[in-house]
Amino acid sequence: MPLPDLVRRWQPGWGRCRTLPAATEVPGGLRVVLGLPGRHAEIFALDDQAVPALAERVAEAAEPTWLTVPTTRPGEVHIALENADLEPFPDAERLMTIELDDHPAHPVPNAYWAKTSEFRGVHRIDLTGHDGTVAASGLAAIVGTDAVMHDIRTDPAHRRRGLASAVMSALAVTATQLGATTALLVATTEGEHLYTRLGWEPVATMLTATAPMSALVRT
Structure with missing residues (x-):
């Protein structure tokens, strides 16, 4: 199954476990409001090619926002995040099924x-x-x-x-x-x-x- 479909299937359950409101669509991703200090919102990319545009959205956000990118090319995406002037977290996670x-x-x-x-x-x-x-x-x-x-x-x-x-x-x-x-x-x-x-x-x-x-x- 294409990765964007898996992300769309995973995210609602993750949000429900955390008692979060439903995600909203943004170009290239899903935006969720968490309301936490330093993590007001998080955007889950549906396409790792959308990193530059999503990174710009994160940088311009009025509240602290995280960008999470599910990808099968982590090395390239890590570089793309740094090139977009974002700071990647040191530890990556894995989407599993x-x-x-x-x-x-x-x-x-x-x-x-x-x-x-x-x-x-x-x-x-x-x-x-x-x-x-x-x-x-x-x-x-x-x-x-x-x-x-x-x-x-x-x-x-x-x-x-x-x-x-x-x-x-x-x-x-x-x-x-x-x-x-x-x-x-x-x-x-x-x-x-x-x-x-x-x-x-x-x-x-x-x-x-x-x-x-x-x-x-x-x-």
């Missing part, structure tokens, strides 16, 4: 139990330890036949116990029961290693940049 029928099953370890909840179409899995603390969690928004997974977390004190794999497996089961057939997510470098082991495939590098004065650590 998997067919849910292929997602492996990982049971919840015996020392934990799973709690499932739903709020406004976003499904949450919490793995809780015997002390009552949430050891790992994750979100999935179902948009049509797509499950967009987001914010997969493991408490540092509970890592290396297979909890993230169990969360992903539980989210995949929930999504399948709700009619989803494909899953999408954006992974950090650390998360990419886990998802690759689970059979997820990277389809694009996500490069993010902003005007130098508003560059902040990702949130």
Whole structure:
């Protein structure tokens, strides 16, 4: 499937997980308002050839705005962002996907139990330890036949116990029961290693940049 179509499928679920308003179309991209300090808005490019025009929009924005470019040519796009006087973030992310029928099953370890909840179409899995603390969690928004997974977390004190794999497996089961057939997510470098082991495939590098004065650590 063409990359712009995958971005269009991923973005609404990502926005729903973050309780954001719907994106608006801009030439060559999708603009989302986050309302955060240093990140009032973010534009997701639908075509990496649109970087110069989108970079100009970012530079002229009245509020701090990020530009994220999904691409299969990260080296060239990184240079294009710098040439447009934007400052790329040092760590790239990955847009990844998997067919849910292929997602492996990982049971919840015996020392934990799973709690499932739903709020406004976003499904949450919490793995809780015997002390009552949430050891790992994750979100999935179902948009049509797509499950967009987001914010997969493991408490540092509970890592290396297979909890993230169990969360992903539980989210995949929930999504399948709700009619989803494909899953999408954006992974950090650390998360990419886990998802690759689970059979997820990277389809694009996500490069993010902003005007130098508003560059902040990702949130």
